[in-house]
Amino acid sequence: MEVIVKFGSFEKSGDRFIGIVDGDNVERIDGDIFNDEYNQTGDIYSISELKILPPVTPSSMLALAKNYGSHLQGESPPKQPEPFFKTISSISAHDQEIVIPRDSEKVDAESELVVVIGKLAKDVPQDKVFDYIFGYTCGNDVSARDWQKGDKSWWRAKSSDTFSPIGPFIETEIDPENLNITGKVNGDVVQSCNTSEMIWSIPKTVEFITKYVTLFPGDCIFTGTSGTAGQINPGDIVEIEIDGIGKLVNRCV
Template structure:
């Protein structure tokens, strides 16, 4: 199942992708009420299999003709929100692709390098992102996002994927000048809207093996990144297990698993042209959808 967040009238509304349209659950429930169906993405995540099954059954039994136009929305017409709206934690993994480590002349880490982002960084598909005045070196990073579905503490690698609700496409925008200012990367990673995720949160059963997915980035239509999650140094099961040894993961937590080669900072210095207002960045992950954002000047 592909779940989405629709921004409507100042609130987040749960949506579900069906064929080429989206079902607006808020409107659908006015046509066909059902108190077993959650209308908030965080509640669906926390509800797990029971919640997604109820949602699937509800959608399968919606009226096929009458009032369909009230709850079926064209993807081009909606205002998108982040596919996960209120994660308790956003945990990121640095230098997790072999070729990316190679291009930056960095040794392969012996354990996952972890840092965090905050909820202020969240935004959605097609949302404009203001380039902060404090950076001159804004970079893109396509990433596989992992969304936790069950509380996880001291989870083994063998069981780790059982705790994953689903996956999403993410762009770990990075202000390299701020990131490199100190040994801590936080400042350059968590400016406002620096973590667009979506458009879809795809349930794990539709994705299969997360360690064999193509990732791509385009800037103004030019391909910049083209790789596969198989190049990760630490796979998804290892990452989830490792993090759970040190902190409790809770439903809705988002893990960004690192970016492959092709980022601007990996270019020779004389060829580095950083992102600027007016640029359009599109990142995509196989099976998870394409996420596009346009950069604007900060007011």
Template sequence: MKLLTFRQGERLALGIKTDRGILPVPDREGMDAGHTVKQLIEKGEAGLDELNRLLDEAAGKGVEYLNEAELDLGPCVPGPGKIVCVGLNYRKHAEESNMDIPKHPILFNKYNNSLAGHGDRIALPADSDQVDYEAELAIVIGRTAKNVSKENALDYVFGYCAANDLSARDLQFRSQQWLLGKSLDGFCPLGPYLVTADEVGNPNDLNIRCMVNGEMRQQSNTSDMIFHCDDIVSYISRYMTLAPGDVILTGTPEGVVLGYPEAERVWLKDGDEVTVEIEGLGRLRNVMVAEET
């Protein structure tokens, strides 16, 4: 099942992607999609059963479906409790960065201010001229996970989505902590869809790529990960409890601007369109714009 969130005025609504268009999920008790998505994930199979019943009922009622192209999409996972990211997790990316292959996952975080949706315009910070793209597979946790084994780790996953771990490299490397360059407003687009795990299949074998203005910059497969999705969920759960709705960005493949020889680096600029595409998860597209000062 493919789910998305879309903006209705000041609120977010939840929708299901179908062959007929987007079926809106009715609000319950006045709650918006930020609550609805979290509740849905917490319900697990029971929540998905409710949505399947909604689809069956809609099929016989002549329900009006929405045109996806006309919707203003929000991040497909609004308000996660945690956004945990993994650095240097593709072998070829580590090699292009002249970094040793990590012995353990390198973890950092983003905050909710960095969330953005498909189609959002992302402001480039005025005091940075080294903004980079990073196409990434994101894991969305489905149930509380603490000290889970690698063998059982994927049982705790609700679904997956495409992400762009945008990074202002000059701000990122001002200090040994990467936070500043990673958590700028809008620097974590998620979407367009949250795709349930049963529909994705094996997350460790998905084609992933990134285009800038239609030019291919990254093209790889999640099989090149150093630490695969099950490794990552299991490892993080040893040290912090993962809750339903938490998001894990699993790292980016080779081809980022930082990996080019210095004389060939062309950083993102005003007007650039960045598209992240992952097999089965859709295309996440955003346009970079100069920050208003």
């Protein structure tokens, strides 16, 4: 089968479907992308005709804390990966609005590379991890800092509705270990890093997580953020761009 690079999820006139992204065009496919059991239908649309949806609907979603040295703010690096769960209900799509809770004093955007799992993964050794990954997308781990510091858990600080934008598409053929990530708020660069700066690599992270938690096709792992994240407020436009993957854009309300 031909090697496909980018996949996305779309809606047209209430009809939802998966498509292969080729420049500004999308070809509809039928079937299961994770098992390579799909057919190219020949139905081609312009992206401008379509509503872009979250590229996957995971059964679970995790994110890494403290995975870039520049984000530690004087703390010691963690002795192991520090994943936490984010709720599926917090997922939002490219061009979807991020709702800023009015009772939070400070909400930040976090620019992150997101790993998309491609097959059932349990007890995966480091040297086999990339065999279990379907692809990569852009993610924004939106974070209410006052709740993150004041609550006993991060349930609302990291998982309020719309706090997990992902997309716009999944890139399946890319080296994730040397990618530039840029975060902007209203056109101003607020974050800039390279995935080579991760404290815990993707293979080490997936090995650690799957020692305890089974991951399924479509599950997502946010791999951490760098530096000091940019504060966001209603009316702001957030852009997260990753080399070779694309740009995730959301407006805050």
